[in-house]
Amino acid sequence: xxxxxxxxxxxxxxxxxxxxxxxxxxxxxxxxxxxxxxxxxxxxxxxxxxxxxxxxxxxxxxxxxxxxxxxxxxxxxxxxxxxxxxxxxxxxxxxxxxxxxxxxxxxxxxxxxxxxxxxxxxxxxxxxxxxxxxxxxxxxxxxxxxxxxxxxxxxxxxxxxxxxxxxxxxxxxxxxxxxxxxxxxxxxxxxxxxxxxxxxxxxxxxxxxxxxxxxxxxxxxxxxxxxxxxxxxxxxxxxxxxxxxxxxxxxxxxxxxxxxxxxxxxxxxxxxxxxxxxxxxxxxxxxxxxxxxxxxxxxxxxxxxxxxxxxxxxxxxxxxxxxxxxxxxxxxxxxxxxxxxxxxxxxxxxxxxxxxxxxxxxxxxxxxxxxxxxxxxxxxxxxxxxxxx
Amino acid sequence: xxxxxxxxxxxxxxxxxxxxxxxxxxxxxxxxxxxxxxxxxxxxxxxxxxxxxxxxxxxxxxxxxxxxxxxxxxxxxxxxxxxxxxxxxxxxxxxxxxxxxxxxxxxxxxxxxxxxxxxxxxxxxxxxxxxxxxxxxxxxxxxxxxxxxxxxxxxxxxxxxxxxxxxxxxxxxxxxxxxxxxxxxxxxxxxxxxxxxxxxxxxxxxxxxxxxxxxxxxxxxxxxxxxxxxxxxxxxxxxxxxxxxxxxxxxxxxxxxxxxxxxxxxxxxxxxxxxxxxxxxxxxxxxxxxxxxxxxxxxxxxxxxxxxxxxxxxxxxxxxxxxxxxxxxxxxxxxxxxxxxxxxxxxxxxxxxxxxxxxxxxxxxxxxxxxxxxxxxxxxxxxxxxxxx
Numbered sequence: 001x002x003x004x005x006x007x008x009x010x011x012x013x014x015x016x017x018x019x020x021x022x023x024x025x026x027x028x029x030x031x032x033x034x035x036x037x038x039x040x041x042x043x044x045x046x047x048x049x050x051x052x053x054x055x056x057x058x059x060x061x062x063x064x065x066x067x068x069x070x071x072x073x074x075x076x077x078x079x080x081x082x083x084x085x086x087x088x089x090x091x092x093x094x095x096x097x098x099x100x101x102x103x104x105x106x107x108x109x110x111x112x113x114x115x116x117x118x119x120x121x122x123x124x125x126x127x128x129x130x131x132x133x134x135x136x137x138x139x140x141x142x143x144x145x146x147x148x149x150x151x152x153x154x155x156x157x158x159x160x161x162x163x164x165x166x167x168x169x170x171x172x173x174x175x176x177x178x179x180x181x182x183x184x185x186x187x188x189x190x191x192x193x194x195x196x197x198x199x200x201x202x203x204x205x206x207x208x209x210x211x212x213x214x215x216x217x218x219x220x221x222x223x224x225x226x227x228x229x230x231x232x233x234x235x236x237x238x239x240x241x242x243x244x245x246x247x248x249x250x251x252x253x254x255x256x257x258x259x260x261x262x263x264x265x266x267x268x269x270x271x272x273x274x275x276x277x278x279x280x281x282x283x284x285x286x287x288x289x290x291x292x293x294x295x296x297x298x299x300x301x302x303x304x305x306x307x308x309x310x311x312x313x314x315x316x317x318x319x320x321x322x323x324x325x326x327x328x329x330x331x332x333x334x335x336x337x338x339x340x341x342x343x344x345x346x347x348x349x350x351x352x353x354x355x356x357x358x359x360x361x362x363x364x365x366x367x368x369x370x371x372x373x374x375x376x377x378x379x380x381x382x383x384x385x386x387x388x389x
Numbered sequence: 390x391x392x393x394x395x396x397x398x399x400x401x402x403x404x405x406x407x408x409x410x411x412x413x414x415x416x417x418x419x420x421x422x423x424x425x426x427x428x429x430x431x432x433x434x435x436x437x438x439x440x441x442x443x444x445x446x447x448x449x450x451x452x453x454x455x456x457x458x459x460x461x462x463x464x465x466x467x468x469x470x471x472x473x474x475x476x477x478x479x480x481x482x483x484x485x486x487x488x489x490x491x492x493x494x495x496x497x498x499x500x501x502x503x504x505x506x507x508x509x510x511x512x513x514x515x516x517x518x519x520x521x522x523x524x525x526x527x528x529x530x531x532x533x534x535x536x537x538x539x540x541x542x543x544x545x546x547x548x549x550x551x552x553x554x555x556x557x558x559x560x561x562x563x564x565x566x567x568x569x570x571x572x573x574x575x576x577x578x579x580x581x582x583x584x585x586x587x588x589x590x591x592x593x594x595x596x597x598x599x600x601x602x603x604x605x606x607x608x609x610x611x612x613x614x615x616x617x618x619x620x621x622x623x624x625x626x627x628x629x630x631x632x633x634x635x636x637x638x639x640x641x642x643x644x645x646x647x648x649x650x651x652x653x654x655x656x657x658x659x660x661x662x663x664x665x666x667x668x669x670x671x672x673x674x675x676x677x678x679x680x681x682x683x684x685x686x687x688x689x690x691x692x693x694x695x696x697x698x699x700x701x702x703x704x705x706x707x708x709x710x711x712x713x714x715x716x717x718x719x720x721x722x723x724x725x726x727x728x729x730x731x732x733x734x735x736x737x738x739x740x741x742x743x744x745x746x747x748x749x750x751x752x753x754x755x756x757x758x759x760x761x762x763x764x765x766x767x768x769x770x771x772x773x774x775x776x777x778x
Contacts, residue, residue: 004644005502013647035453043447050659051440058432062627064424098487098653105652109523113394131651134498238451240658255393258402262520263494263652264487268660269629270439 007114007134015353016126023338023347029379031348031366034174034322037298039372040291041238045283046274053273061269067261069096070269073276077245080279084207085247086220087229093253095246096275097260098267099239100204100230103246104128104167106263107200107228108135110255117163121149123325123354123363125174128167128202141356146316148173148180151187158195165198170218172205172321175354175365179215179319189221197226198252204232204244207288209320210296225249233275235322236288241271292320298368298376299324305380311387313362322369325351328362328387335361337386346382396503396523404742405515412727412736418768420737420755423563423711426687428761429680430627434672435663442662450658456650458485459658462665466634469668473596474636475609476618482642484635485664486649487656488628489593489619492635493517493556495652496589496617497524499644506552510538512714512743512752514563517556517591530745535705537562537569540576547584554587559607561594561710564743564754568604568708578610586615587641593621593633596677598709599685614638622664624711625677630660681709687757687765688713694769700776702751711758714740717751717776724750726775735771 016032023032054061068074074091081087081094097103112118114136120129122141132139140161143153148170157163168188170180180188192199201218219229225248232244246256260266278284302324306315315326328334334350341347351363368376405421412421443450457463463480470476470483486492501507503525509518511530521528529550532542537559546552557577559569569577581588590607608618617637622630635645649655667673691713695704704715717723723739730736740752757765 004641005498005500007502008499008644008647011647013643013650033453038448038452041448041451043443043451046451047440047443047447050443051436054432054436054439058436059427059430060629062430062432062435062629063427064422064623064628098657101651102653109394110397111394113396127651127654130647134648134651234453239453239654240449240451242653242655242657252393254402255397258397258400258519259523261402262490262516262523264491264631265516265628266631268487268631268657271657271660 007136011130011133016349019349023342025342027345028342029346029371029375029382031346031368031371031379033367033370035370036235036239037294037369037372039294040369042287046238049274049277050270053270053277057273061273065266065269067257067266069267070272070276073272076276076279081231081245081247085203085229085231086216087247089247092250093247095253095256095260096267096272097244097246098242098264099234099244100202100232101127101131102263103230103244104200104202105131106246106256106259107165107198108132108137109259110252111198112137112164116165117161119154119157119161119163119166120356121168121173122356123175123351123360124167124356125169125202126353129356132167139356144176144178146178148178148184149188151184154188155191158191158197163197165200166192167200167202168218169202171203171215172208172318174321175323175349175351176325177316177318177321177323182215185216185218186221188218189223189227192222192226193224199227200230201227202230204235205321206231207236208292208295208322210292210299212319219247228252236284236291237275237278241274243267243271243275295369298371298373301373301376302366302368302380305377305384309384309387311384322367324366324368326364326366328364330362333361334364340389341383341386344382344386346379346386348383396525400519400522405738408738412731414731416734417731418735418760418764418771420735420757420760420768422756422759424759425624425628426683426758426761428683429758431676435627438663438666439659442659442666446662450662454655454658456646456655458656459661459665462661465665465668470636474592474618474620475605476636478636481639482636484642484645484649485656485661486633486635487631487653488623488633489591489621490516490520491652492619492633493589493591494520495635495645495648496554496587497521497526498648499641500587501526501553505554506550508543508546508550508552508555509745510557510562511745512564512740512749513556513745514558514591515742518745521556528745533565533567535567537567537573538577540573543577544580547580547586552586554589555581556589556591557607558591560592560604561597561707563710564712564738564740565714566705566707566710566712571604574605574607575610577607578612578616581611581615582613588616589619590616591619593624594710595620596625597681597684597711599681599688601708608636617641625673625680626664626667630663632656632660632664684758687760687762690762690765691755691757691769694773698773698776700773711756713755713757715753715755717753719751722750723753729778730772730775733771733775735768735775737772
């Protein structure tokens with residue numbers, strides 16, 4: 001067999017997904033994934049909607065669709081994106097995609113060449129880092145603190161590396177759960193314009209807020225068309241449906257549409273129509289409210305345990321999202337501890353995987369959405385035992 | 390705005406899709422697309438199945454799935470691929486994807502670098518050519534005749550250009566409808582092994598045979614793991630569902646799975662489950678039989694008109710698929726004629742778009758699947774008028 005492409009060099013697939021295979025033993029409580037709670041997956045509603053949609057519009061939904069997306073979904077996304085994300089868009093600047101993962105790939109396809117520099121938070125989402133590596137980009141992580149990306153470090157990195165793109169998850173970040181402050185959001189929009197930097201704003205957790213007040217997107221401060229907003233219905237309706245969206249200025253959008261045409265022709269119509277029904281029938285708002293009430297309790301439960309765990313040095317205090325990030329005492333190796341934890345019956349993701357340059361071995365990411373309260377209590381007690389050992 | 394990526398240079402999106410926007414006037418009969426007939430889209434069955442699947446397994450289908458695909462679909466694909474394509478595969482060498490378009494992109498991602506040479510039929514499928522351009526490959530078309538790729542020309546091109554990959558649609562080719570002969574299929578498998586060439590065998594029309602006898606795939610002669618088979622359920626169930634599959638040797642498959650993980654995480658579960666139900670409940674076979682009976686009549690109808698059109702120099706005689714390819718008299722320009730044809734009320738795709746090097750201005754592609762018999766009759770009469778003018 002001839003050699004594989006250069007873009008595959010050193011790319012081994014998501015370490016986390018591989019980890020899941022190791023830790024997915026029967027009976028093990030997993031704080032590892034980013035899965036919605038089974039209770040949050042609206043099978044009853046989707047069941048009725050999908051039947052109805054195919055019954056009334058099946059010939060259209062089963063036929064080829066436009067790469068640009070189901071026109072009626074794009075129209076329904078306009079007011080949704082304005083209300084929820086404070087972004088004025090129209091049908092020509094909105095593209096339904098198969099999740100924000102695809103949106104990010106389209107941006108990388110349309111806008112970056114191998115060797116270009118891309119800035120990220122430190123730590124950041126592993127899936128995004130993998131996409132960067134497959135695009136042969138040079139990943140430069142920028143220091144972050146309890147308010148997200150540090151502005152001085154960001155501007156220094158821009159001046160030093162002349163990056164093409166900044167990838168950021170400003171709201172309830174993965175893996176930290178941290179939310180970027182308002183002042184920094186405004187500042188990033190300014191820096192993007194000043195330095196001709198494209199900002200890929202990944203906002204899949206936006207609507208999952210359990211305390212504090214809603215924060216406008218970076219995109220809402222974008223006067224120069226330098227911010228691309230990526231959203232997803234994976235965390236608020238269903239990840240299995242694979243529907244998200246991209247919002248960006250028309251020229252870049254045109255390129256992204258061409259890339260999507262070549263990638264997968266279009267997003268499946270029925271899946272788009274299900275999301276559309278959620279928006280048009282005002283099903284999303286009450287569903288998210290219900291989900292947030294549960295996840296908020298689950299977060300508080302996890303935080304209260306962390307507060308009392310002597311093995312934990314510090315941890316983030318997210319106001320929403322799916323994850324808490326914790327620092328164990330220096331010298332404790334979360335990767336080494338993982339197999340012991342799994343033996344005891346609890347799993348998490350070692351934080352080192354989220355740092356593009358590795359290290360930070362005493363960190364871990366905990367998910368609180370996928371387990372109910374009783375399970376979180378049992379899992380945290382097991383983790384505490386592990387840390388005491 | 391900084392410059393877009395180099396891979397976008399000169400890529401303008403599918404000329405055909407743009408053409409459709411021009412020709413999609415109310416009342417215009419379109420022989421332009423590659424759409425299944427509305428009558429062939431099983432909305433009644435998908436309606437019941439989707440309801441039932443979500444009702445009985447909704448929590449699984451709405452949750453995240455594996456990049457490798459729904460395990461139960463992969464299992465159902467094993468006997469299907471063996472019976473229908475004469476290929477022995479197992480779950481580790483089958484990947485459900487969002488159509489053969491994605492399958493081809495994964496192969497290009499995993500196996501090619503910018504500048505690599507890729508061989509194609511001449512003419513070939515425009516969507517594939519676009520994917521090649523976006524991967525910055527050097528496209529070398531190889532002469533084809535009424536039995537598909539010419540073997541001497543293929544071997545010459547291999548020796549001269551040292552290609553990484555051959556892209557071929559051996560059965561009811563797009564745009565010609567031509568089927569590669571048995572001897573040439575065996576020979577291509579041999580050449581692939583001899584010259585370490587990866588063959589991307591695109592076979593979306595495989596089951597749409599209306600006359601003649603079924604032909605084994607090139608993959609069925611592949612002893613060296615040098616052939617990747619791409620299939621699709623778009624033409625036999627529904628394109629709007631976006632489900633297809635890739636079959637290739639395990640090492641290459643592993644790379645493709647990594648690329649897919651980064652592209653879209655996984656194919657939507659409900660869509661995979663609908664296809665699985667078609668396979669497990671033996672719904673596909675009778676559905677395809679019904680569809681073939683209709684399409685076969687439609688093809689014969691179109692051929693009988695072509696036979697009597699003096700403006701047509703020659704045309705292909707496909708035994709299946711969706712397309713007939715025709716040569717007008719030398720000097721007639723099918724692109725120039727198109728707008729006149731649309732004025733009259735009929736549309737087609739000028740054949741020049743399918744030739745990577747352009748030219749062949751007197752050719753056109755006609756689709757016969759999307760219009761019923763009466764519509765084909767009217768459309769062909771209009772085309773005849775056009776040619777007489």
